[in-house]
Amino acid sequence: MNTVISVEHLRKTYGDVIAIDDVSFEVRHGEVFGILGSNGAGKTTTVEILQGLRARTGGRLEVLGLDPGRETDRLRRRIGSQLQSSALPERLRVIEAVRLFARLRDEPVDVDGAIQAWGLEPLRNRPFGVLSGGERQRLFVALALLGDPELVLLDELTTGLDPTARRATWELVRQMRDRGATVVLVTHFMEEAEALCDRVAVMDAGRVVACDTPHALTARQGGPVTITFSAIDGHDPRSLLTVPGVASVDVDGGRVSVTGHSTAAARVAAALIGQGVTPTDYRTHYPSLEDVFLTLTGRQPSEGEAT
Numbered sequence: 001m002n003t004v005i006s007v008e009h010l011r012k013t014y015g016d017v018i019a020i021d022d023v024s025f026e027v028r029h030g031e032v033f034g035i036l037g038s039n040g041a042g043k044t045t046t047v048e049i050l051q052g053l054r055a056r057t058g059g060r061l062e063v064l065g066l067d068p069g070r071e072t073d074r075l076r077r078r079i080g081s082q083l084q085s086s087a088l089p090e091r092l093r094v095i096e097a098v099r100l101f102a103r104l105r106d107e108p109v110d111v112d113g114a115i116q117a118w119g120l121e122p123l124r125n126r127p128f129g130v131l132s133g134g135e136r137q138r139l140f141v142a143l144a145l146l147g148d149p150e151l152v153l154l155d156e157l158t159t160g161l162d163p164t165a166r167r168a169t170w171e172l173v174r175q176m177r178d179r180g181a182t183v184v185l186v187t188h189f190m191e192e193a194e195a196l197c198d199r200v201a202v203m204d205a206g207r208v209v210a211c212d213t214p215h216a217l218t219a220r221q222g223g224p225v226t227i228t229f230s231a232i233d234g235h236d237p238r239s240l241l242t243v244p245g246v247a248s249v250d251v252d253g254g255r256v257s258v259t260g261h262s263t264a265a266a267r268v269a270a271a272l273i274g275q276g277v278t279p280t281d282y283r284t285h286y287p288s289l290e291d292v293f294l295t296l297t298g299r300q301p302s303e304g305e306a307t
């Protein structure tokens, strides 16, 4: 699979502040790659260096075969980048914004096609200033994707959106990927990363502390699976300790709690049925990316950098 972005030992300092200490990762063609981290982890600095908006202090970097530090203009024509909200004047109409950005592309852009594709037709003549958060994001996605860039960089795309608008925006990201773009998505929403990303890099204090698929990370670092159900008269839950993969069995206030390897959930269910016991409230909690994040960094994704 082609490598679209290759980052090796990237470093960025601002005077005494080490924003990026030592970051390495690769992004492959056609994937949605997540960069996760709490506030101040170095995510924005990383994606700004990737598109040549900031100079690196050290390390090697290649984006679409180009050096963002030296070949910035050539690179910018091939990538789509999400704007910050403040980047558009309040009175600029949606259609005017799309036309303006279309002119910045080398190749002719089908403006009406873009308006249709991203559901902007009803908003066509509305000024940017009156758009809702979700409508703005839709416009930003459309602008980032004008001219079908090979690589799209999105930084905190859904911050400030309500759950419905957030899910609608996730759909837009999936559409980008289906059109063949490679997407780099900066987020501190673990649920978003789990829903969208093929692979994620977890950043903490200027370093990548893990990089893999969400599934591999949760299987490796998310901790055990927990199974709970109500104790049943005449059944000794400790008999489950002999089930392969089970690590512990506890009974507390009539509630049985079993922990173990991810394969234990199915095996415990089978063992219970074999013992003639069928709990009606059998629940399984699989570790999530949030658990992984906590294990790896010792903090919640929304927490700031420890000082």
Ligand SMILES: Nc1ncnc2c1ncn2[C@@H]1O[C@H](COP(=O)(O)OP(=O)(O)OP(=O)(O)O)[C@@H](O)[C@H]1O
Residues within 6 Å of the ligand: 014, 017, 018, 019, 020, 037, 038, 039, 040, 041, 042, 043, 044, 045, 046, 188, 305
């Ligand atoms: N221009 C700058 N001058 C000095 N320090 C900076 C500058 N830009 C960023 N930093 C510092 O570098 C570190 C990384 O910042 P960055 O914005 O990349 O983090 P982030 O992971 O994107 O955080 P957030 O989720 O809050 O946006 C932070 O400690 C920040 O204060």
